[in-house]
Amino acid sequence: DIQMTQSPxxxxxxxxxxxxxxxxxxxxxxxxxxxxxxTPGTAPKLLISEASTLQSGVPSRFSGSGSGTDFTLTIxxxxxxxxxxxxxxQANSFPLTFGGGxxxxxx
Amino acid sequence: QVQLVASGGGVVxxxxxxxxxxxxxxxxxxxxxxxxxxxxxxxxxxxxxxxxSDGSQQYYGDSVKGRFTIARDNSKKTLYLxxxxxxxxxxxxxxxxxxxxEHNALRVxxxxxxxxxxxxxx
Numbered sequence: 300d301i302q303m304t305q306s307p308x309x310x311x312x313x314x315x316x317x318x319x320x321x322x323x324x325x326x327x328x329x330x331x332x333x334x335x336x337x338t339p340g341t342a343p344k345l346l347i348s349e350a351s352t353l354q355s356g357v358p359s360r361f362s363g364s365g366s367g368t369d370f371t372l373t374i375x376x377x378x379x380x381x382x383x384x385x386x387x388x389q390a391n392s393f394p395l396t397f398g399g400g401x402x403x404x405x406x
Numbered sequence: 407q408v409q410l411v412a413s414g415g416g417v418v419x420x421x422x423x424x425x426x427x428x429x430x431x432x433x434x435x436x437x438x439x440x441x442x443x444x445x446x447x448x449x450x451x452x453x454x455x456x457x458x459s460d461g462s463q464q465y466y467g468d469s470v471k472g473r474f475t476i477a478r479d480n481s482k483k484t485l486y487l488x489x490x491x492x493x494x495x496x497x498x499x500x501x502x503x504x505x506x507x508e509h510n511a512l513r514v515x516x517x518x519x520x521x522x523x524x525x526x527x528x
Contacts, residue, residue, distance in 0.1 A: 300468075331513070333514045333515070335515075341520075342501060342518035342519060342520050342521065343451070343501070343515075343518050344518075345506070345514065345515065345516045345517075348506060348512070348514045348516075349514075354516070386450060386451060388451070388453075388514075388515070390512065390513035390514050391513075392513075393456065393465040393513070394453055394465070394467050394468070395441075395453035395456075395513060396453065397450055397451040397452070397453070398450070399450045400450050400451075
């Protein structure tokens with residue numbers, strides 16, 4: 300199985316800050332990586348697929364990059380609605396596996 | 407708009423069974439592969455199972471293989487998860503989700519239901 304290691308597990312930031320979340324796969328997954336956002340009590344929302352393809356309706360302050368084993372989610376200027384948990388998922392092969400999540404908290 | 411409504415969760419004793427349902431609307435259900443994903447309290451996401459759009463193939467995570475069965479009824483636009491031999495470690499919020507691409511799965515989950523809670527406890 301492909302292991303996904305996500306860091307940091309939590310980050311404290313202020314509105315307007317730039318936030319970066321990293322995800323590392325235990326073997327190459329090319330660009331088969333997705334990022335999701337989850338706020339408490341709600342279903343996860345797909346933000347980015349294929350490492351860097353922003354989903355329709357997702358603000359452009361979100362971006363994804365990387366290939367192979369190392370990937371990054373960047374929020375260029377944190378907004379109040381962005382305080383949430385973010386997690387990555389490898390889409391290269393079954394079994395699908397997820398990163399442990401990064402909670403973005405208000406500083 | 408796309409809606410996935412999961413139901414059937416509850417409290418069950420270890421060794422018991424439960425069947426979850428997920429009713430779909432707002433899209434052509436028979437054209438999409440579907441998933442069940444779970445999240446234990448305070449934990450991360452765990453993929454449980456996937457079924458192809460026509461129901462012809464299923465994949466399972468090792469932790470549920472042989473105990474859980476995914477199925478679908480395209481005429482009713484409903485996805486199912488039959489859970490047998492339940493264990494305490496199966497306690498989680500169970501989400502149904504849709505694949506992001508029609509027919510040939512992309513293995514990306516673009517629409518999620520709200521989840522239904524399963525608690526396995528004596």
